[in-house]
Amino acid sequence: MAKAKKNKEKTLQFPLIEQARHADNAFLDEAGNTLEHASFEVPSYIDENLLHTLRNYQNQALRNYHFTQTHIQPNPQHVLFNMATGSGKTDLMAALILYLYQEHNYQNFLFTVNTNSVLMKTEDNLVNAASEKYLFNEKIEIDGNTIAIKKVERFPRLTQANTIYIKLSLVQNVFDGLFTIKEGTMGLSDYERHPVAILADEAHHYSASTKSSEKDAENTWESAINKIWNARNNEEQKNLLLEFTATVGFEKEAIYDKYRDKVVYRYPLSKFMLDGYSKQVKRIETSASDEDKMLNVVLLSQFRKYRAQIEGVTGNFKPVIMFKSAKVDISIAATKAFKTLIANLNASKLSNFIKRQQLLDSNDSSALELAYTFYLKNEDRLADIVREIKHDFDPKNVLNVNDKSGNMLEKGQYEALNTLESPNNFYRVVFAVAKLTEGWDVLNLYDIVRITESAATNKDATMVEAQLIGRGARYYPFEIEGVKSYSRRFDGDSSNKQLFLETLHYHTMNEPQYLKQLVGSLKQMDLPTGKDKQNPPIEIKVKSAFKRTDAWRNGKIYYNESVEVPDSYFDSLEKYGINHREDIQRYLNYGSREVDYRTIDLSQNTKSIHVKKFDARYIKKALQKLDFYHFANLKKYLPQLNSMKEFIHDEKWLNADKLKLFLTVPQEYRSEALTADEILKVTIDLLKEYQVKIQSGYVKERGTNKFKGYPIKDYLSNYNKRVPEYDTTTQISGQQHITVHEMPDDFFIYEKAIVNNLEYELIERVKAYVDALRDKYKKAVYLFRMDENMHRESIKSEALKLHQYGKPTQADGKTPSDVHLSGFQPDFILFLEDESDFYFQIFIEPKGMSGDRFVKELWKEELLAYMTTHQGEIEFEDDAVNVKVSGLKFYTKDDGQDTMKQLREMTGIKENQKQEEALLSVE
Known part of the structure; x- marks a missing residue:
């Protein structure tokens, strides 16, 4: 089953992405003039008015969106940005708000999401100028005009010039406003008056009706968003729907069909991490008790702090620990146990604990061993170290973010949780259950510890943990000699700087079934991790x-x-590595039928039949269904092509009038059972293969x-x-x-x-x-x-x-x-x-x-x-x-x-x- 999913993932096609990519590569038109999209750069007013400089992949996402709004007709009004957790989707939203305001005259923006935690974080990001998380500059100025950003509950009937209005709302409340008349809510007419751009975050929650026909709550969320999006369909300037998520179930056919022509940019978690924009992730798999894990992670976290000082990290470097529990009562009890552990710690207990841990065969963590070695080398000052631990991990620096219902506590604690990097925030430890899987963007989280008691080992539980690991892996831009870096500095470094300054450690239970499920969930997310053990870079030397x-x-x-290679070279399909013959031999893929040709011994149980129904009409129909073969796009790869008619009929190209189709089918198959849809599907599959070869074959050297x-x-x-x-x-x-x-x-x-x-x-x-x-x-x-x-x-x-x-x-x-x-x-x-x-x-x-x-x-x-x-x-x-x-x-x-x-x-x-x-x- 997993193999089938993997193969399907390889065949996913997203036309908007492909068209934008090819437009990027096509620098000149036939007259030698620079094409507008190839020369498009992210407008200076975006960089000048955002706190953070956009990264290359964020710039590319914006370029792709610009392409859809200027080079595709009709302009797609519903798009999806599928970007990894931690890759800065909210920064991209801020850039898109400025872009849509300036280039397309949108003033009303609806941000919607399904959780309070994400909503509060985004409020700080987009409208709370006093917040440390605010993403715009204090003063926004475009073309000499100062632009105001106003948070509203309802969009105004009359808009003011130089003003951006942002409404932030839970999707549940958006639904209530549409379907339940209440004072102060926004009904459908409010979204009809002026054009609205909807920014729908964590969009994977909005496809329940796509996944099934059940009329549940999420179904109505999707319905509500679609009603708003379609509210101005009869107007020249329509409402826009921009969805954002790291998690899309493209392996589900219905989801893929919904988003295939809407995905404008993809940046998967594995690429994000392997490109160096995150911490590395290592697993410490241990059989230790929860209390031993607590002390181990305190020692590791404190050693990170010491190591940062040794490496010359300046400013505030405060590594944070998170303890993840299955239930609120267990989280509260673990908090109490942790405070007691720190209160009772002394130098003798610490020394004995470290020596005992070093004797355990099961403890093979490279990071912990380095920490142990450091403490034992400084055994004469363990008393001072213990005092520092007691100070840093004092109860006032421990935050439990659960109440009995499992919800996050009051706003003050929410603010503390989302400002953990701040020099004025002294929390070192967070205890939580389930409220940090979406929306939590803390950067200086370095250790996550799974509390063993009542921990579930099923796939749903480990998938939540994998998502949390993905969030915790966000890179912390610490300073060295006053210089910050927003990507890993020490890949390939022979020291252990990366291990302590650029690595998130996930402290797991050492239980086989649990680990199997966890690894499976991490693989499903394509989240690169490995066990924490010695892995220094090896110098490969030329022999003296x-x-x-x-x-x-x-x-x-x-x-x-x-x-x-001159364009004149590309004058036939053969030049793209395509051996296009008049007699086409293909397999009939039975897919959903009871018999699948792939399970048959082809040498004994099949036959080849001539498809007499096949003619140029199937070629034309298949080409219409594939965006790649729209002439404007195809011309980018076939510079010698003059028309679609030539591509279809000329013998150098598809030569459709002379083609004969032969299908390999099971021996018992009756030719008359072949349907037009099956012939069309075979034709489409053939042209998809040609598309790949045309794209890869158009190389200029x-x-x-x-x-x-x-x-x-x-x-x-x-x-x-x-x-x-x-x-x-x-x-x-x-x-x-x-x-x-x-x-x-x-x-x-x-x-x-x-x-x-x-x-x-x-x-x-x-x-x-x-x-x-x-x-x-x-x-x-x-x-x-x-x-x-x-x-x-x-x-x-x-x-x-x-x-x-x-x-x-x-x-x-x-x-x-x-x-x-x-x-x-x-x-x-x-x-x-x-x-x-x-x-x-x-x-x-x-x-x-x-x-x-x-x-x-x-x-x-x-x-x-x-x-x-x-x-x-x-x-x-x-x-x-x-x-x-x-x-x-x-x-x-x-x-x-x-x-x-x-x-x-x-x-x-x-x-x-x-x-x-x-x-x-x-x-």
Whole structure:
């Protein structure tokens, strides 16, 4: 089931995003003039009037929205921003308010949400100029006019110039105003008078009627919002609906269908975190009692404070702890237990506790161990440390945000909870149950502790915890030497700065079923986390012995150069890597029928039928249903195309009049049962595949047969690399387990190799032939690991890529293959040199053979094969008269393609008894 969901996620298409992306890439029109959208920059009045500078992805979200309102007809009036928790959706709302006011004359804005906590936070963000969370500058000025922002309960009948009106309301109250007549509420007529922009936050709560037909409360919320949105449908300036959420169930067909053409921007949590805009997240899985967990997290939190001082963090650095309980009574009892624990703490108890914890086999937390070591090294001043702990964690600095009903307490405590970063806020600890999953945007939360008692282990409970972790992972922009950073500073740093200053720790229960559910929920959110254990970056050094060789001093590695591709090149589907034949062979996907062709043995239980009903009408209808194929958009990728008629009928393009469709179906299938809808769906699926190839094939550079040499000593250098330890994100799913290997053999030029199992197997296979290679290539036999981390921050690494050139063919040399103009860097180079100074450079690429990815990347293998079989076409720079460059077939598990046999034949060596024994030892 999970696999099916994952595959579906890959196929999701969002036309507004795609169209905006392609508009960004199309800089010039046919006359060479700069296109308006490509040159569109976020207006200066937005940056000048917002407290925070918009990040790149927020700017892109605004650019996408601008595109929908200026380049798509009719302009979409209902859009969705699907952005990660913590990515600054409210900052984007503030920018959109200014944009819609200035560019489209909207003065009335309705902000609606379903929880009080989010509503109160947003009030501080958008209308409370006295709040530390206010997002606008104190004075808003546009074109010399001072703009006032007014909070209202009802929009005025007559609006004043230079004024923005914002109504903030629970969606429940919005509904009451529409359907229950009360004094002071807003009825539908209030939304008809002047145009209104609705900012609907946490929008995933507003799709109940989309999900089901039940007439529950949420159903009416969706209905109420839609009534307001449609209130001015007959007016020239209509109401707008802008929805915002981090959580959308696109795996549900009804939700995807609702939002497919409304999603204007997506920024998933995994990308947000992997881009460095959040803390890292580590799990501390422990069997300790709740009281032991409490003391552990206090020690860790206080050590963070000390570590910040050591690292030169200036200003107020106050790491906050949150204790999450299942019930209010348990939270209240835990608060009491915590206060007692701190009150009774002394130096002797602390020392004994730390020493006892270090003896526990179950405690393998890297962060806690570093903290323990610090305290024991300072055992002579533990009494002073305890006094500081008692001061910092005094009962007055502990906040319990629950009452008996589970609601948040009075406004004063709400304000305390949402100003935890303030120098005037001294709270270090928060106890809570369920009110912090939405709307809480505290930045200096560094530890979340799950209280064990009555903790649920079901999926619903762990999903709430995963959402809380996502909120707690927001980055805290602490200062070093007076400078703030709003993204992680220490990725790749060999110290532990990141572990304590840029990492959120989630202290969990060590109960197998619970952990299984928690990890599952984290994966579902695509939230990258890993267990907290030692994971410092590893320095990968070039061996000193290699640096003394002539290969290091004078050797070169060769890659082919690329040139600009003129638009005149893209004159047919073939140029986009599409093998479009008159006879189209497809499978009939039964989907919802009882028989699914994918479960059938195709070689025995299927047949191919000719679809006589198929003609150009199906092509035309399918094109109408796919936004990508609207001519204005298609022209961006097919610059030689003159009309849709040409695209449909010309033999260089779809050649629709001559196409014949053949379908593979089960043997028992009757041709007359085939419906028009099924034929159309097959046609749409075919065109969707073509769309992907057209988009990826329109690349403005291509390879040449001219190869250039790059000095080895300039491009192969020391670099740092961490062994990835995420276990809860699809961003890195599918990769083999990566480990560190010491590499004492001198043929491998680095002291260590951080590789997956298949890559290590390849190294061992090559190792088995080193002696035989050295018999022939006496000056140099080296294996280079070409790791992207070597030049991650250097544009010069872009030169070290192979680009397709010539006429690509399959490995069998018969069937034309896809055209790929983008380059790639093979993972290994076997570098050989003989006594006549002849260089032989062999590219080797290991590749797992499972799934679509292998098929999609076969073009790389074909490029390596073409380079090998067309040596006469290769031209080298003037001084490279004695060089040969070749490539092997993909190396697959257990040498499934006989790649090593090809290596022997290519280099002219023979397999002897010693090599046979070595190969057996590998197997």
